[in-house]
Amino acid sequence: MADIIRQPLEQIHGFSRRCLFRVISMGSLPIHMAFIMDGNRRYAKKRGLEDGSGHKAGFSALMSMLQYCYELGIKYVTIYAFSIDNFRRKPEEVQSLMDLMLEKIKSLLDKESIVHGYGIRVYFIGNLALLSDQVRAAAEEVMEATAKNNRVVLLVCVAYNSTDEIVQAVKKSCVNKLVKHSEGRDRDIERIQLVDIEENMQMSVAPDPDILIRSSGETRLSNFLLWQTGNSQLFSPDALWPEIGRRHLVWAILNFQRSHSYLEKKKKQL
Amino acid sequence: MLSLLSIVLSLTFLSLIIMPCLFVSWRLRVPLSITNIRRFIRTAVSQCNDKEESGTIGEKEKGGRMPKHVAIILDGHRRWAEKRGLGPNQGQEAGARAVMENIKDYFSMGINTVSLFAFSTGNWGRPGDEVPYLMEMFERIAKSEMPNLRRYGVKVSVIGKRTNIPESLIDLIREAEEATKNNKEKHLIWALDYSGKFDILQACKSLAEKAKNGLINVEDIDENMMDKELMTSCSEFPNPDLLIRTSGEQRISNFYLWQSAYTELYFPSVLWPDFGGTEYLEALDWYQKRQRRFGRRV
Numbered sequence: 001m002a003d004i005i006r007q008p009l010e011q012i013h014g015f016s017r018r019c020l021f022r023v024i025s026m027g028s029l030p031i032h033m034a035f036i037m038d039g040n041r042r043y044a045k046k047r048g049l050e051d052g053s054g055h056k057a058g059f060s061a062l063m064s065m066l067q068y069c070y071e072l073g074i075k076y077v078t079i080y081a082f083s084i085d086n087f088r089r090k091p092e093e094v095q096s097l098m099d100l101m102l103e104k105i106k107s108l109l110d111k112e113s114i115v116h117g118y119g120i121r122v123y124f125i126g127n128l129a130l131l132s133d134q135v136r137a138a139a140e141e142v143m144e145a146t147a148k149n150n151r152v153v154l155l156v157c158v159a160y161n162s163t164d165e166i167v168q169a170v171k172k173s174c175v176n177k178l179v180k181h182s183e184g185r186d187r188d189i190e191r192i193q194l195v196d197i198e199e200n201m202q203m204s205v206a207p208d209p210d211i212l213i214r215s216s217g218e219t220r221l222s223n224f225l226l227w228q229t230g231n232s233q234l235f236s237p238d239a240l241w242p243e244i245g246r247r248h249l250v251w252a253i254l255n256f257q258r259s260h261s262y263l264e265k266k267k268k269q270l
Numbered sequence: 271m272l273s274l275l276s277i278v279l280s281l282t283f284l285s286l287i288i289m290p291c292l293f294v295s296w297r298l299r300v301p302l303s304i305t306n307i308r309r310f311i312r313t314a315v316s317q318c319n320d321k322e323e324s325g326t327i328g329e330k331e332k333g334g335r336m337p338k339h340v341a342i343i344l345d346g347h348r349r350w351a352e353k354r355g356l357g358p359n360q361g362q363e364a365g366a367r368a369v370m371e372n373i374k375d376y377f378s379m380g381i382n383t384v385s386l387f388a389f390s391t392g393n394w395g396r397p398g399d400e401v402p403y404l405m406e407m408f409e410r411i412a413k414s415e416m417p418n419l420r421r422y423g424v425k426v427s428v429i430g431k432r433t434n435i436p437e438s439l440i441d442l443i444r445e446a447e448e449a450t451k452n453n454k455e456k457h458l459i460w461a462l463d464y465s466g467k468f469d470i471l472q473a474c475k476s477l478a479e480k481a482k483n484g485l486i487n488v489e490d491i492d493e494n495m496m497d498k499e500l501m502t503s504c505s506e507f508p509n510p511d512l513l514i515r516t517s518g519e520q521r522i523s524n525f526y527l528w529q530s531a532y533t534e535l536y537f538p539s540v541l542w543p544d545f546g547g548t549e550y551l552e553a554l555d556w557y558q559k560r561q562r563r564f565g566r567r568v
Contacts, residue, residue: 046516089356120458163493163531170496174478174488181482194467218560223531230466234535260518 003006017246021072024250027038027257030210032076033069034232035061036224039216039240046240050098057242059104063114067251068256070118070152078155080224084127099134101158105138119151125158125202127168155206162226169200176200190260203228211256213248233259306548309555337511337557339383340376343525344369346541347516353541364543367412373415373458374422375547379554383507385458387525387564391465394434405436408462412442416449425453429501431462437468457505464501466527473499502529508534512557515540534560 037058044054062079067166069077081101087094108115108122120138126141131139140159173196198204216222217238221229235252237244287516291307344365351361369386376384388408394401419426426446433442443462476499480486486495509529513522518539522530536553538545 019479161531163496163528166528167491167493167496170470170474170477171488171491173474174491176482177478178482178488192471192478193473197471197474219535219537220533221530221535226466226527226531227470230527232521234520234522234537255520 003190008257009022009029014093017068018071018128020246020250021068023071024253024257027254028258028260029072030074030253032078032207032209033074033230033252034078034080034209034225035062035065036214036222037210037241038214038218040242042216043240043242050248053102054099055097056241059100061242061244064246065151065244065249066114066118066154068246070120071244074152076153076155078125078157078206078208078209079133080157080160082126082158082160083223084159084161084246085223087130087159098132102135102138105135105142107136108142115142115149115154119149120146121149121153122146123153123155123205125155125165126158127164128159130159153206157224159219161223162221163223165202165222166197166227167199168202173197187205188215198210201227208232209234210260211252213237213252215239215248259268274380284328298462306551309551336379336535336554336559337381337508339385339505339512340381340553341385341387341510341513341526341530343387343513343515343523344518344542345354345545349517350541350543359407361543362400362404362407366407366453366541367544370415370418370548372550373419373424375550377422377424377456379518382455383459383505383510385459385461385510385526387461387464389430389464390524391431391468392462392524394463405439409436409439409442412439416442416446418447419458420449422456424450424455424456424458426450426458426460427504428460428462429469430462431468431506432463435463446540459502459505461525465524466522467524468527469501470496471527472501496528500528502526512536513554514538514553516540516545 001017040054041051042056043049043057044051047053082097086097099229107113116121122142125145128136128139128200173192176196177192203225208230209225209232212221212225212229212232214222214233215237217236219234219236233252233256235248235255237248237251239248241247329512347357347361349361349425350364351358389404390451393404428443428447432440432443477486477488477491477495481488481491483509497508500508509531510526510533512537513526513530513533515522516538520535520537523537526533534557536556538549538553540549
């Protein structure tokens with residue numbers, strides 16, 4: 001009985017969502033959206049659940065967001081899954097997060113997973129050497145398995161800090177220039193350019209994000225994509241990450257469209 | 271007799287309350303209201319609790335503290351001028367006046383460093399005579415404000431590229447930095463032709479040069495080394511705790527990128543020329559309510 005009611009309701013729901021997305025697509029859409037998935041633990045506490053379930057609920061919210069981004073035709077999605085700072089949490093929590101991550105990364109390899117269904121290419125960005133061998137191996141396997149997909153690009157930042165990314169890029173630029181200098185190919189260290197640093201950034205596989213959404217109402221970057229979000233629109237809905245929904249995404253895109261047209265106008269004036 | 275005594279007592283009692291309120295209201299140049307008095311009391315109390323230093327990335331902070339370093343992106347002049355049917359230059363003048371009137375109050379709550387994003391590298395492309403007018407305005411302000419800043423004991427530093435700035439302005443800047451270099455309690459950082467990416471690039475070049483000369487190993491380059499090479503290393507508190515961008519635009523626009531890793535970002539919709547003592551107090555009040563975790567559990 002419940003099924004008879006539920007299925008048509010779901011179909012109506014899906015239909016109304018697609019109509020809404022079609023209306024929004026009339027305006028300019030972001031090419032790259034980034035998400036800081038904050039608030040999973042507070043969600044679990046609020047609902048009186050045990051600690052790990054907040055992150056599991058967060059994962060479902062992430063899958064919904066990915067689906068919406070795919071339906072809207074947003075090509076790049078970046079998520080802040082685990083920061084290098086998070087290693088300083090209690091060991092049990094870090095371990096349970098690592099276990100959850102391993103489970104979810106492995107599930108991406110399934111044939112029926114969203115990754116193959118939507119043609120998603122997955123990158124894992126961060127200091128992967130800090131992860132356990134198992135997680136790192138699983139991540140590398142997923143990157144290889146999805147290398148040919150090109151419909152959507154998902155960048156998962158794990159064991160990541162923007163300052164760490166910048167330091168690694170700076171080191172690589174220095175090494176490259178020193179090698180060229182010692183081989184006599186490049187006289188002047190002064191000629192390190194912005195492009196030298198940028199091409200050595202791990203995030204150089206994607207353009208800069210147009211919108212950065214951080215859930216749970218906190219308005220800070222927490223060492224995420226500092227280099228890349230210089231000109232991104234920042235959006236901080238109060239909803240905790242597992243509570244994030246279509247309406248927050250739509251609202252963020254509408255705000256983006258409003259300031260985007262203002263910025264384009266200014267650019268044309270210049 | 272008793273009624274006279276009670277009148278005297280109640281008058282004394284009222285004056286004990288009203289006079290401090292009037293003083294606060296006059297001192298901070300904010301309207302007299304219960305909200306503002308409460309904000310002032312909260313910020314004054316947290317100043318007393320403030321014992322540890324902060325500023326380096328990754329250090330733990332308790333809630334309810336005052337920021338040590340406040341960075342402000344001065345945005346909204348042109349919209350302010352357009353609203354009033356004035357030209358963009360008048361908007362700039364109004365914005366400059368807002369800075370000069372409120373500069374003392376920016377340091378009033380025990381805040382040590384204030385950074386002002388006056389002119390970004392991207393602004394050189396502005397149309398018409400806006401850029402020359404701005405440069406001339408900066409010179410005028412530097413000349414007129416220097417005596418005041420010296421009197422307040424403010425150390426002045428100017429960060430950014432200096433290659434495109436007029437020689438006369440550079441001379442004034444050097445003079446100002448030299449004259450105030452020994453001041454300690456208050457530090458004003460003026461970002462002129464500054465861009466966050468350029469700051470990181472020049473730090474990278476400096477490290478590469480050191481590596482070439484054998485002073486350091488490339489392998490040893492880490493976040494602390496980068497901190498020391500960035501232009502904000504002139505400050506005791508290089509990383510802002512609070513970044514305010516007026517006019518409601520919610521982006522950092524290539525201001526402090528590296529330095530804003532853990533900065534609380536506040537985006538009031540007021541336009542810069544209208545940003546005064548009340549709005550600043552609101553920003554500090556908002557900051558105190560934030561819980562800062564630096565990636566760890568609360």
